[in-house]
Amino acid sequence: MNPRYYRPEVLETIARNVISKYDGSLLTVPAPIPVETIMEMVYGLKIEFQFIRNNGRVLGETVFEDATVPIYEREGGEGYKLMRVRAGTVIIDASLINNRLDGRFRYTCAHELAHFVLHKEIYTESGETAAMTNVVRSSEADNTIEWQADRLGSYFLMPKGLVKMAFYRNHGNRNIIDSLADVFGVSHKAMEIRLNEMRLID
Template identity: 35%
Template sequence: MREYNSRVMDSIAQRELLEFDSTLVNGDPRAVPIEEMIELHYGIILQYRNLSKKGHILGITVFEDSIIPVYDDESKRYEPIVAKAGTILVDQRLLASHCYNRLRFTLAHELAHYILHSEYYLKTQSLASKMSSHSDMKREKEADALGASILMPQGRIKVAMKRFGNQLERKELIYQMASIFNVSIQAMEIRLQRLGL
């Protein structure tokens, strides 16, 4: 299995962002339009469904035509749907306005699976949604790392830090940075720590 360190993840994110819209790497710091990137650049189908009864599954990346059980609120049971290869299913509860940052991170996480793990999931004929082994947990961490690198590109983070760095206290700086990139305060805090900023 290929090893991905943080430098490699930032490099992959930069390459993918440059191919989609170079201003996300070279322009003013701003939020990455992750839904547009998924649908327009990759041609991935986005569908919003209740993926589980209690909302513990946030996203599923479908690598080959599959039948996926989704939870139907009306009938109070799981119903099968057909999902085509190249589909990302996202739990529709994330469409609530208070879940916006979680939605964006889930989309980036699932896109990261598509970028990094397509070959593995096609070979094993499984979905990128459930963790059952150490290697699955490793792939989930990799998808989190690349998702963060896509939503918060290293170079744009550094540019934004230079703008605010000395003017704001740490807490306010993290809040402002999270606002610029449309991510949660927690996600920004972790990203800055991992970048040593």
Template identity: 30%
Template sequence: MISLDFRTKKNGVPILSRREIEDIAEQVIHSYKPKLVNSPGVLDVELFIENYAELEMDYQDLTHDGSILGMTVFNDCRIPVYDAENEKAVRMTVNEGTVLIDNSLLESDQLRRGRFTLAHEAAHWLLHRQMYLENKNQISLFEALEMEEKKLPVIKCRTSDIESKGKKELVTDDEWMEWQADYMASVLLMPRKAFSSLVKEKFKSAKIDKNFYRLGTDFETDLWAEAMAYEMADFFEVSVTAAKIRLKNLGFIKDQQDRQQYSLI
């Protein structure tokens, strides 16, 4: 696994723009499977997590209501999970470098969201583990195992953190880190160059001269844009939500009220 270099705040939280995340994710993909950078294809995210990021995966009922989809564990500790059989919370010992995914994402209609969640957790490990390494040697194993939940060396990702759509006001460090992991997950699964080449082919086939389409311009083309999002989702094995967000983030599809281009192409 390559060593990543980027700016951070004094507390270790990365300072990253979209462009910088695009570049970092591209470096990662190039070091893992170079072909995926330029040629459209599907990232086997489980193999990526195990063989490249060297993380363990475990599926659990993380909460009683499915509100937490994934966790990344940075130091050995005991994590509260839900014991569905006895309908109560219990603590389980988890090793450093473990990604926990909620069992709900194993349902057949949630597999693509599960892929995105795995990529999101891998992004946390790649971008944010340095924050926890600094405190690792200052805490005894016993203290780590019995640590209060709010101090656990864990990032918990809720349903609102994964495939986040809509514009959020990012204020806290946690909000910034969730945005960073979510954006990097989208790039890992849909690398810019590979994704863009496929979209441009579709634009050419639809005889759209510009490198973007503004929703609301034409009813039939709006339907085409909707169908294209489904096609992109199927090709990269992501959710339609994730594909739509990627199309907008790269400036290919614009909302009617969005008058400012911010394409990364």
């Protein structure tokens, strides 16, 4: 099944609606969006930490149906093992477990939530999982799916209205990217990309 096309403006609206389902007041004050809590409380997703691959290239996987997935076992003889996982489980690479406030952890959660919101019908009954990976996907459909998850994930963490509000409050700050990255709990790079996309910086 080919992914549905979403314009960026539609993805912005989806992000606002998802956040509002949990707590609309989050869209009034610039602060880190509790994406992990939204995943658990609004969508009933369960976050589990495992080493997904031996090379660290896959940071997250969303399991849409009960499935058996390969997990990398670091203790007791390194190698892959198969693990039974329930539908609605988001597996986050265990390398991120000690950095739950870190931008990479939050971005991985947001990316996987985006897959769940946008792509459930694509992966349901396909026996596949959606994965956030550092490897470029080979098929055009996969690239579209990953682009959508990246975009919506960034909109969950950095809602447009809040970014504008925080930007103008900090206008003139020479370290504005770092300041806003701290406000929203994201990486410098993620904030720089968002500000560029919104044409607030060039």
